[in-house]
Amino acid sequence: MSALQKSIMKSKLPPRCPRSFKQKLAPFGMSRCKNYQPESWKRFFHRTEDVETEGGTFRVYLTSEPDHPLRPRIVTLHGGGYSGLSWALFAEEVTYMVHCQVISIDIRGHGETQAKDPDDMSAETLVKDVEQVLQKLFGDEMPPLILVGHSMGGAIAVRAAHLPSLQHYVQGLVVIDVVEGTAMEALASMQSFLRGRPTHFKSIRHAIEWCVRSGQVRNVSSARVSMPSQIVNVETGLLATRELEDMSVDDSEADGAPLARADSIAEEDEPPESPDDLEPQPEPARVKHDEPVFVKPSEDLKRYKWRIDLSGTERHWAGWFRGLSALFLSAPAPRLLLLASIDGLDRELTVGQMQGKFQMQVLTRCGHAVHEDTPEEVARVVAAFALRHRLTSATESGENMNLVAAPGC
Structure with missing residues (x-):
């Protein structure tokens, strides 16, 4: 008899699953939007x-x-x-x-x-x-x-x-x-990896989305807690976690909305672009795998940067x-x-x-x-x-x- 069977026989009930696993379950038919x-x-x-x-x-x-x-x-x-x-x-x-x-x-x-x-x-x-x-x-x-x-x-x-x-x-x-x-x-290859990361983010929410979509963290629930502690506000120099108590989300940033082109993430070592290149462009009819198209953001969108310069x-x-x-x-x-x-x-x-x-x-x-x-x-x-x-x-x-x-x- 396996250990699992023994446990069931002992308690008459199957072993309880971890708490976070329960939280991942959603009623049938609900949206899977992240x-x-x-x-x-x-x-x-x-x-x-x-x-x-x-x-x-x-x-x-x-x-x-x-x-x-x-x-x-x-x-x-x-x-x-x-x-x-x-x-x-x-x-x-x-x-x-x-x-x-x-x-x-x-x-x-x-x-x-x-x-x-x-x-x-x-x-x-x-x-x-x-x-x-x-x-x-x-x-x-x-x-x-x-x-x-x-x-x-x-x-x-x-x-x-x-x-x-x-x-x-x-x-x-x-x-x-x-x-x-x-x-x-x-x-x-570490420096090459770091150069491939974004330098700035438009918002805390966009930083979390990048964190998940890039594969740095594959668990959305964890990224929602940990990512704000890895970025700081460019203007105040304060960690993003300090802003969470008073944070409100616009209708334009509804949960699950993909990153727009104007909300893009800057990559290190990119050549400077003209002002016209920084304006939002029409979205293509279809984006492969539903991935966001990233372009270099204007200065007013560079609101958050990394807490530590790992390079x-x-x-x-x-x-x-x-x-x-x-x-x-x-x-x-x-x-x-x-x-x-x-x-x-x-x-x-x-x-x-x-x-x-x-x-x-x-x-x-x-x-x-x-x-x-x-x-x-x-x-x-x-x-x-x-x-x-x-x-x-x-x-x-x-x-x-x-x-x-x-x-x-």
Whole structure:
């Protein structure tokens, strides 16, 4: 009898599905038009805290505190260009499944964090930032920690797990879609990728639409929360998330409306165009695959730009990932590696995985932002990992969800 059958026999009911999965279901006959309206972080996190350290002021998003001080804190570290809000849906899911608190940090140069030297993005500085933020939050009463990092954040999490001040408290290490070998190979094409991104957006809603249509994040619900924390208002210099409370949507920006030509997104390194070229042009009779036609916007449409200039951090890229595989394999805490593709595994980790040195899970139907594309699946795997190593216990809701690790590779 399978584990699923046993669960059904035990409870007389099928296992409950994740909350976000339920929210995706719509009544038969309803429109499938996507909603690009931004959403506040307040639905997913209980509160925020601005933590003062010698490096600056760091924004931290926190879910509700657990019912016992020895429950683990899941410390999430985002990738380059993202923010702490990229973990919003994951935080909602994992706290629904197991007893824990999620602590999501805006890394230096990202989100609402204001560092004294935002250009210093070296691996050593970023790791020191995480250490100081956690020490400020908990002082001498450091709780058990599960470090979870995506991409650049994964490299920071691995290094933080080796810190003498945190090593005793880190009881779990989860790295999402970053491997030293493939990351180092990808650095050569990173600048070309960044040049292909838009430089400005007409509105927050259009930034969210680009985020989804470009494939940066495939989950609309996650993009609605995380994308506003990655762009700033050109005039005020403030993060777009600050504008959400007073935001209203015009009739002209009804949900699901495609980007118009005049609302287009500028690409870097494009030659200047004449004023006539910037005016709206008649739409073609039919656009292939219903994709919007982008042209260079006029200056009054350049209302938002990226929070961080990732191309300016190039000198630090190699330092983030060099030696990552060896450090991951030697981390004292139990280790979990989540990948979007089995092809991303390098030789050192392949040998380590065959020797059973860490748990690995490959999640399909997602892109690089695994935790945003499939937050319920990532939460389920992380929850099962925590339960397997007896770091916490399942919630009443999680007990009926068959929280066992999926077949590993």
